[in-house]
Amino acid sequence: MVAQLVLLVFSFAALLLLGAFVSIHAFGRAATKAFLFVCFSTSAWVLCNILVYALQRPVLIEWTGRFAFAVGSWPFAFVLFFFLSFPSRHPVLARNWVCLAIFLPAGILSLLALTDLIQESVGFSASGVPHPVYGPLHKLYAGVLSAYALASLSVPVLTLKKVTDPLQKAQLRLLLAGVGTAGAGVALLQLFFPAVTGTRQLPGVAPALATIFVGFAAYAIVKYRFLDIVVVIRRVIIAGCTFCGISLFLYFSVTAILKLSGTLSPSDVIGWSVTAAIAGAFLLPILNRLVQRALDRAIFLGYYTYHRELNSFARRISTIYDLGVLEKALSTDLKRIMGTISCRLFILAGKRHLESLPAEKKTAVEFFASQAARDPEVVISYEVKAKLGPRLYEPWLRYFELLEATIVVPLNDKGGLVGLLALGEKHNKEPFSVQEVDFLSVLAPQLAVVIRNSLLYHELAAMNNYMETMLEQMTCGVLTVDPGLKLVTINHAARRLLNTPPNNSSHDLGAMSPEIGKILQAALESREPVHGVEVTVDNREGAVFTVSVSATPLTGPDGDLVGVLAVLTDLTQIKQLEAEVRRVERLATVGTLAAGVAHEIKNPLVSLKTFAQLLPQKYDDPEFRTSFSQIASAEIERINSLVEQLLRFARPPKPIAVPIDVHEPLEGTLSLLATEFTKKNIFV
Known part of the structure; x- marks a missing residue:
């Protein structure tokens, strides 16, 4: 009897705590009131049974037992009313006579229970344990309660066939599990054995079994994510x-x-x-x-295989660095494993991904992104509907439908929201279990890291491609070597100058071009840059290049020397242009010299021509002949002197300084120009 009394006290406390717990966590819901009536009526039933064991006087025990029978009919009625109110209010409750039909039999049984028609008296066993002596209407009492139990079972069974909401399906299954467990115990201990044997087996235990159903119901009301029944078993x-x-x-x-x-x-x-x-x-x-x-x-091979596939998928995606491969893995493998209709990844870290979406779908993504900024938890459509109600849920429904999603998982890392993972409903229309939601919650930061790394990888790849393209298109040769002068990178211009094949990983620059190798080795040893050193490079195919080499030592983060960067500027064309400029300048100089020589030769020839023209007229003039002889000899000597000067310019001798009489060149010049002076009436 002590064990039974302890069990009843525990059940009484549990019922009150469950009622308070549901009132706090689900305050304001329609089903909460019905659940509270179930809790309080059941706790009153249990309290009456506690008093039966606690009291000593037979009269008090007898009346307490009758009160137990009177109160015991109400939990069955309230359970039926609760099933019609939860998870959604049944339309039949809109009719007033239905409520009367539910509670009137319980009220009649309560009144009958206070007479000796259901419990005639109280008997005691040899050990002093009280037990009721049933009256003539006890079988009617048992039959009505059986009808209540049958109706309570039929309502969720029929509702389960019609309901399409995954959350309501899960809640109804929980209620059926609870009422089935408790109902089976109550039927055996409270109804079947008394009706067959005329005695009460394990008295007082049956009311305590109702606590099992109340616990299931409280879990169904308060929680929106339920343990998989397979996991529990x-x-x-x-x-x-x-x-x-x-x-x-x-x-x-x-x-x-x-x-x-x-x-x-x-x-x-x-x-x-x-x-x-x-x-x-x-x-x-x-x-x-x-x-x-x-x-x-x-x-549990199916359960084991399912979770093994989920864990394997989680490990596999950590090695992915390509967004296309990641999206394919999510839309095929995760979709197949979890049995969903769809699985979409929406990336928010890169604007180009969001900009590529249609306007309405972009709006839906931005809506869920704003919700994730306030609450980073997983969002499930039927949970939102249950929390907000149908009217407030309508805007959410539109956004869920735009993303073809039942569950939206925010993907966050230390840098903020990276993306959203949207999964559609399951093929079997079942809700997502606690284990599945927990898996997605654990998977979310891992996916966020993978997405962030993939974006960074693509950025680095694009930057690397840009750098390679830029190096390949540069007209200057650019190369890097390690401390052993082994080529690390080299662009097209440098390969052309050094005649290096595309596969350059094993080439020694010092062996390919000793001149450049010496310059780079000097930069390595001195750790100082080298600028503009001109060398001649033979590329082993007969082509010779004049190259300006600039080298800069490269150091790592820890200051160690990791190599040398060299820039090779091809000066061959510049040198050719410089030579061409010098040749043109020489030709211009020769032209200027030729013009000056022609002018210098022309002047004496003009004088000779003038005297030759006057010779026929003044041949008989001795003074003229003498002057002609002197001037002609002087002009011819002048021409000869000019030729000798040209020869000396071509092969310049050592200069010899001699004194001269300045009057001689002046008189000679006047003699040459005397005829011209005479024609122009110039007197000197």
Whole structure:
């Protein structure tokens, strides 16, 4: 009787706590009021049974028992009303007579229970435990309660066939599991055995079983994400098998110790007992893992395979660095594993991904992104509907439909929101379990890191491609070498100058071009830049280039020398242009010189021509002939002197300084120009 009394007290406290818990966490919902009536009526039923065991006077026990029967009819009525109100209000409740039909039989039974028609009196067993003596209408009482139980079971069963909302399906299944468990116990202990045997088996235990249903109902009201029933069954079986295994181990250990106790001292018995207990403690986790592994492969193979595929998928995506591959893995593998209709990834870190979406879908993504900024938790459509109600849920429904999603997972990392993962409803229309939502919550930051790394990888690849394109299109040769003068990178212009094949990873620059190798080696040794050193490079195909080499040592983050960057500027064309300029300048100089020589030669020839023209007229003039002879000789000498000067210019001799009479060149010049002066009436 003590065990029964403890169980009833525990059930009474649990019912009150469950009622308070639901009132706090689900305040304002229509189903909460119906649930509270279930809790309070059941707790009153349990309290009456507690008083039956606690009281001593037979009269008080008899009337308390009658009150227990009177109160006991109301939980059944309130359970039926609760099923019509949860998870959604049944349209039949809009009719007033339905509520009357639900509660009137319970009220009549309560009045009858206060007479001796249902409980005639109270009897006591040999051990002093009270039990009721049933009256003539007890079978009617049992029949009405059975009708209540049958109606309570039929309502969720019929509703389950019609409902399409995944959350409501899960809630109805939980309620059926709870009412089935509690109803089976109540039917056996409170109805079946009394009706068949005329006695009450395990009195007082039946009301306590109602706590099981109340617990299931509270879980269904407050929670929106439920444990997979397979997970619950699996955990119970694993725990039971582990408990049985450890119990057998301890049993055989104790049996062996007891058999040997006759040959062992008391201290040895205690020592072996402690050893067996310690061994059992160490074996407990090992046995638990072995049982779990065996059951997963033998009984729960589907569950085991499902979660193994999820874990394998999570490990595999961590190695992906391409967004296209990641999107394909999500839209095919994750969609297949979780059994959803669709799976889409929306990336927010890169604007170009968001800009490529249609306007309406972009609006939906931005809406969920704003929600994720306020609350980074997973958003599930039927949870939002249950929390907000149908009217406030309408805008959300539109955005869920635009993304073809039932569940939207924000992908956050330290840098903020990276993207959204949108999964459609399951093919079997089932809700997402707690384990699946937890998996997606754990997967979300991993996906965010993968997306961020992929974007960074693409940025680096684009930058690297840009740098390679820029280097390849540069007219200057650019190359880098390691400290051993092995080529690391080289562009097209440098390959042309050095005649290097495309595969340059094993080439030694010092062997290919010793001149350039010496310059780079000097930069390595001095750790100082080298600028504009001109060298001649033979590319081993007969082409010779004049190259200006600039080298800069390269150091790593820790200051160690990692190589040299060299810039090779091809000066060959510049040198050719410079030579051409010098040739043109020489030709221009020769032209200027020729013009000056022609002018200098022309002047004496003009004088000779003038005297030659006057010679026929003044041949008989001795003075003229003398002057002609002197001037002609002087002009011819002048021409000869000019030619000798040209020869000296071509092969300049050492200069010899001699004194001269300045009058001689002046008089000679006047003599040459005398005829011209005469024609122009110039007198000197």
